[in-house]
Amino acid sequence: MNIFVCVSHVPDTTTKVQVGGSGKEIDPSGVTYILNPYDEYAVEAGLQLKEARGGDVTLVCVGPEAVKETIRKGLAMGADKGIHVVTDAPRDSFGTARAITDALKDRAADAVFVGRQSIDYDGWQMCGLLGEMLGIPSISVVTKLDIAEDGTISAERDIEGGSETVTTKLPAVISAQKGLNDPRYPKLQGIMAAKRKPIEDVAPAPYENRVEVIEMTKPAIKEAGRIVGEGPAAVKDLVRLLHEEAKVI
Amino acid sequence: MTILVLAEQRDGKVKKASYEAIKAASAVATQLNATVTAVLFGADEAAAKSLGGYGAAKTVFVADERLHFYANSAYVKSVAQIMEKEAADVVMLPATSLGKDLAPRLAVRIDGALAPDVTSIAVEDGAIVAQRPVYAGKSVIKVKINSAKQVFSLRPNVFSAGEASGTEAVVENFAPALDDADFVTKATGTTIASGKIDVAEANVIVSGGRGLQGPEHWPLIQGLADTLGAATGASRAVVDAGWRPHAEQVGQTGKTVSPNLYVACGISGAIQHLAGMSSSKCIVAINKDKDAPIFQVADYGIVGDVFEVVPALTEELKSFFGK
Ligand SMILES: Cc1cc2nc3c(=O)[nH]c(=O)nc-3n(C[C@H](O)[C@H](O)[C@H](O)COP(=O)(O)OP(=O)(O)OC[C@H]3O[C@@H](n4cnc5c(N)ncnc54)[C@H](O)[C@@H]3O)c2cc1C
Numbered sequence: 001m002n003i004f005v006c007v008s009h010v011p012d013t014t015t016k017v018q019v020g021g022s023g024k025e026i027d028p029s030g031v032t033y034i035l036n037p038y039d040e041y042a043v044e045a046g047l048q049l050k051e052a053r054g055g056d057v058t059l060v061c062v063g064p065e066a067v068k069e070t071i072r073k074g075l076a077m078g079a080d081k082g083i084h085v086v087t088d089a090p091r092d093s094f095g096t097a098r099a100i101t102d103a104l105k106d107r108a109a110d111a112v113f114v115g116r117q118s119i120d121y122d123g124w125q126m127c128g129l130l131g132e133m134l135g136i137p138s139i140s141v142v143t144k145l146d147i148a149e150d151g152t153i154s155a156e157r158d159i160e161g162g163s164e165t166v167t168t169k170l171p172a173v174i175s176a177q178k179g180l181n182d183p184r185y186p187k188l189q190g191i192m193a194a195k196r197k198p199i200e201d202v203a204p205a206p207y208e209n210r211v212e213v214i215e216m217t218k219p220a221i222k223e224a225g226r227i228v229g230e231g232p233a234a235v236k237d238l239v240r241l242l243h244e245e246a247k248v249i
Numbered sequence: 250m251t252i253l254v255l256a257e258q259r260d261g262k263v264k265k266a267s268y269e270a271i272k273a274a275s276a277v278a279t280q281l282n283a284t285v286t287a288v289l290f291g292a293d294e295a296a297a298k299s300l301g302g303y304g305a306a307k308t309v310f311v312a313d314e315r316l317h318f319y320a321n322s323a324y325v326k327s328v329a330q331i332m333e334k335e336a337a338d339v340v341m342l343p344a345t346s347l348g349k350d351l352a353p354r355l356a357v358r359i360d361g362a363l364a365p366d367v368t369s370i371a372v373e374d375g376a377i378v379a380q381r382p383v384y385a386g387k388s389v390i391k392v393k394i395n396s397a398k399q400v401f402s403l404r405p406n407v408f409s410a411g412e413a414s415g416t417e418a419v420v421e422n423f424a425p426a427l428d429d430a431d432f433v434t435k436a437t438g439t440t441i442a443s444g445k446i447d448v449a450e451a452n453v454i455v456s457g458g459r460g461l462q463g464p465e466h467w468p469l470i471q472g473l474a475d476t477l478g479a480a481t482g483a484s485r486a487v488v489d490a491g492w493r494p495h496a497e498q499v500g501q502t503g504k505t506v507s508p509n510l511y512v513a514c515g516i517s518g519a520i521q522h523l524a525g526m527s528s529s530k531c532i533v534a535i536n537k538d539k540d541a542p543i544f545q546v547a548d549y550g551i552v553g554d555v556f557e558v559v560p561a562l563t564e565e566l567k568s569f570f571g572k
């Protein structure tokens with residue numbers, strides 16, 4: 001089976017981010033990058049599918065040279081190879097999906113896994129974008145997945161207050177939600193092996209962003225609130241303030 | 250010009266997030282000299298009419314039973330047909346689990362683009378601009394879509410729906426042209442925990458963190474939540490420890506919430522937690538550490554032990570509500 005997993009290279013949420021000189025994106029200096037946490041579930045899902053059905057797992061990542069580091073992390077988990085769509089200019093999600101679609105065009109993908117969201121721009125878009133561009137079904141935010149021999153998929157996805165059972169057929173795009181599986185940790189052996197696994201560089205077609213970032217700013221700093229008091233003695237004042245001042249009760 | 254708003258219903262009841270989206274779309278429409286047409290799959294004509302109360306001049310009502318359960322391919326095709334029929338270039342929809350799934354497919358189908366999960370939307374120099382926090386709330390971007398066809402999904406609970414005006418929308422029935430192939434992907438059923446409000450949709454949330462020390466103390470949180478008619482939320486520490494289900498996790502890797510009132514009990518206020526709740530309208534924090542970062546975003550704080558403060562607060566609220 002031809003299994004693809006899209007991985008993204010994102011700042012670790014605990015690192016400081018500053019708006020860069022362009023005023024439209026962050027300043028990458030001093031930022032620690034990680035494999036997007038949801039993509040660990042996506043990689044694990046790909047590896048499990050390979051273990052059940054055979055075939056190989058190819059990681060795909062769109063971005064500058066530095067994303068190779070993230071592809072290696074997925075290879076260390078056990079993926080077989082990588083495709084790096086090399087772009088320096090920042091792309092919107094539509095452009096990223098376009099680049100991935102072009103890269104997958106002649107590779108007869110049976111299954112494409114992505115994460116629920118990438119934790120930089122929190123787009124939650126890639127699953128649907130890819131599904132539509134590749135012309136295949138998509139199921140997003142999946143917590144349970146069953147793929148039968150004949151390619152019939154039965155999945156559970158998170159919805160408000162519960163879950164929804166969705167069925168479809170391979171080839172399909174699936175976005176992984178926490179709970180889908182327990183991602184394996186790369187072992188030392190895997191990390192060493194990853195260094196020798198092939199990563200193919202691909203040049204994307206030129207693309208003009210459809211979504212234009214006009215500006216990026218720091219959020220308005222909220223004034224630190226008021227300490228109403230200490231201990232249970234303060235609850236009377238709190239209830240009064242919630243009623244009279246905040247008007248929320 | 251027409252702005253289409255996809256309204257969402259469950260079990261025949263229109264979701265509040267749909268009213269919010271219609272109201273927000275009308276504000277934009279007024280500035281662009283446009284009108285708002287709502288689209289409703291399922292429910293009934295009365296529900297379709299009621300959308301007029303929030304600013305929809307017309308509702309395109311789709312009664313096709315095959316669309317009773319969500320099928321993304323069939324929904325995308327139907328909405329694309331309605332856009333063409335209504336000559337609408339702009340679609341807005343709530344960023345619910347359905348909206349987040351549908352919006353990207355729709356954007357590609359109509360050869361447009363999507364600005365997802367926006368928290369503000371306005372008109373500048375004749376163009377629609379939207380804003381949204383990124384990087385765990387550490388920065389905010391303002392975006393504009395440069396293609397003619399535009400899709401915006403709106404974060405629930407952020408835009409105000411206000412009161413319904415009493416105006417009714419003109420209802421037009423529409424039967425989308427669909428074939429079996431459009432239903433390769435379909436939802437075949439849902440499992441909903443009964444009687445529980447989902448944190449993502451709640452107006453009031455009481456959340457607990459590691460300060461609760463163990464699942465056996467959760468009744469404290471539940472008691473306060475019941476008194477307030479609130480949903481319960483949890484920090485990731487609590488979810489990872491297995492005290493609470495992941496569905497209750499608030500934060501960057503959980504749910505994004507923006508209730509009127511968010512009460513954080515024994516939660517330190519890590520950046521990833523704040524990413525999910527800092528757009529709440531009023532935040533109350535109860536923590537024994539006066540330097541806990543949660544106090545930086547809280548409107549009101551009580552420094553103290555949750556085991557003393559939470560029961561006292563519950564009692565005080567009970568007498569306030571006359572319970
Ligand atoms: C990639 C990534 C994603 C993450 N996503 C999320 C997410 O979505 N949501 C999330 O919540 N976290 C998330 N986290 C985890 C986050 O960094 C914190 O670890 C977590 O939020 C801490 O939970 P907590 O506040 O309950 O626990 P702690 O940080 O341990 O805080 C407990 C607090 O309780 C107080 N306390 C203790 N005892 C008492 C008492 N008796 N009375 C009153 N107060 C008391 C303490 O003073 C302390 O402030 C993520 C982390 C990473 C790396």
Ligand SMILES: Nc1ncnc2c1ncn2[C@@H]1O[C@H](COP(=O)(O)O)[C@@H](O)[C@H]1O
Nearest residue numbers: 006008062114115117118123124125126
């Ligand atoms: N630059 C990228 N390269 C490859 N995959 C990506 C990229 N950005 C996002 N993805 C994938 O799309 C998922 C959802 O991302 P998003 O829609 O941006 O929130 C991620 O979890 C990744 O699997």
